[in-house]
Amino acid sequence: MSKSVTIRVSEELHAQLQERAAAEDTTVTALITEAARDALRDPRLESATEVFRAFVADNAGAFDAAFPEDSPARLDASGQAAA
Known part of the structure; x- marks a missing residue:
């Protein structure tokens, strides 16, 4: 089961996330989820x-x-x- 997390980002950052998600044929949620996983990865x-x-x-x-x-x-x- 997944949990919702609300974050606030600037309009500019949101636009960049949308562009990147579209370019990678994915979603903003998927991009942010992967970034969160990367942040937790053991260095x-x-x-x-x-x-x-x-x-x-x-x-x-x-x-x-x-x-x-x-x-x-x-x-x-x-x-x-x-x-």
């Missing part, structure tokens, strides 16, 4: 993503050696083992 997740990507890049050879059948060179476009 540590951003750095964790970068650390994980660096780890994978640094250790790609070891992963390929340990799991040769799953190495990217042996997978088809769908991620399945190539025939």
